[in-house]
Amino acid sequence: MAMLLANNINNALVLATLTTDLHKMTNAEEVMDITEVVCLESDLQDGQMKEVEVDGHKILLVRSGGQFSAVGSRCTHYAAPLVKGSLQGDKVRCPFHGACFNVKTGDIEEYPGLDCLPSYKVKIEDGKVHVTLHTKEAKRLKQMSHQEPESSHTVILIGGGPASLVCAETLRQNDYRGRIVMVTKDDLPPFDKPKLSKAMNVESDRLLLRPKDFFQQHDIELWMKREVISINTEAKTVTMDDKTEQRYDQLLIATGCRARPMACPGADLENVKLLETFKDAQDIHNMCAGKKVVVVGTSFIGMEVASYLSDKAASVSVIGKSEYPFQLSLGSEIGKMTMEMLREKGVKFYMNDNVAEIRGENGKVKEVILQKGELLEADAVVIGIGVLPNSEFVDGTKIQKDKRNNIIVDKCMRTSVSQVFSAGDVVCFPLGIRGHEQVNIAHWQLAHAHGRIAALAMVSKPVEIKSVPFFWTVLLGKSIRYTGYGNGYTDIVFKGKLEERKFLAFYMKEDVMVAAASLNFDPAVAAVAEMMATGKDITRAQIESDDLSWLNMP
Ligand SMILES: Cc1cc2nc3c(=O)[nH]c(=O)nc-3n(C[C@H](O)[C@H](O)[C@H](O)COP(=O)(O)OP(=O)(O)OC[C@H]3O[C@@H](n4cnc5c(N)ncnc54)[C@H](O)[C@@H]3O)c2cc1C
């Protein structure tokens, strides 16, 4: 009888519900504890997870290392169902963008996302799994300390992006009780930048990573619309654009990158826009609706903007220097497929070409002349041709930069100057999965990870950066996910079918797999990221085999 029930999940749940040991009690904080039987012990094998419900609230139940544990079921980033992710030991990796959570504690261990998962009590009795619900909150903020009024120790964080924000939060989570000042040129508190090219007309409040009162609550001074123009690392001061000086004990430079401007004639005309800020996104949305738009650049920003505008503008023409979009990063095959996706929505491509001149009338764009001679009528031009690091203001200090102007940091995000740290898009850092080669990788996830590592070094709990890069892009509602660092790859091995837009691509550098990308193939890229993070070798033979069971796909 027991065997039969164990083999039949539905029966087991019916039994569990009928015999449920449901008891409700109120604890000291007036939170209702609800305990329910969610399944039989035998329903879950070691290394498996399952979504269960207590009082209608979804919970992720996990059996790992012989023990059951239960945590929130939705990723704290964009609420992906974690049951569809990749479980390795005590860590579940989100299928969407690679965030990792400890399934015993619910703690976030890899980004993106800021918060931990709630964790719930699990008890096994008579072969039944009981889970106690004490909160219906989907997220849990780690305990944060406060500033001690008498402390004069000051950390200045330059930049209001994720690297700075995670640094500030990690400091407070590690009992830092000095003063934290976050200085940013932005006129918004830290916001979800990747959304700017995917949902361009979203309201600013819906973009914020933390509510406005969060900073005050946690004693993080947020100085907006302020720019640091120079640093004196001998005197330990920074100078602001209003010429005031601020003393620091420790400094984080997390100033990210800015969009690279066009150098051609006409690039300064009205209606020629770069995409950097919330206002830029709003302006592009407003100026392009119902108009003839030319997008310059076929990497992530250009392609996402073209995709977003494809059903809003009167026409969208995309100009790219290579044969296919994403050619350098994702390769020709995937690039060609994305081009076809957008062509089906009426987007026109002018590849192997570039802008010679943007011509205007009364200060506004009228037409774009291509180097091959084509003339495109245009009411608006959006430029997405790469980025430049915001690091000029460190010139004159002993802070070392590479030849591309990225700030050089070590494995703990320390620069060449004592007590000066740097993180995010502005740095080149040693990448573990590539033998600690110094690289610059501008990913949302890595900026978070860098911020945490910098904060831990500041509070003398140094930990080396080990994050595996993870990136995503969204075209016409479909997400391409990418993990690793494919620079210098020699060939690509495909699984699935590109023409069906359901594939997994492995980027090989000779016989070593250096990166993977996928579309409609979850959670393969999360599983590969996890294997790379744990240092598991993935051989060419495994990749070329038709048997992908080594990926442990559900
Ligand atoms: C439109 C867009 C879409 C993107 N989409 C994705 C995506 O889908 N996936 C992904 O992984 N990544 C994406 N990215 C990249 C991602 O946003 C970055 O990797 C990430 O924001 C880097 O974080 P950061 O903290 O290093 O710097 P940023 O977020 O760039 O923040 C830099 C901060 O420094 C401030 N600053 C600069 N100079 C100064 C100064 N001198 N004084 C004071 N403040 C200063 C700026 O105002 C800003 O607040 C996208 C980027 C853009 C622009």
Ligand code: FES
């Ligand atoms: S939804 Fe989980 S990492 Fe984005």
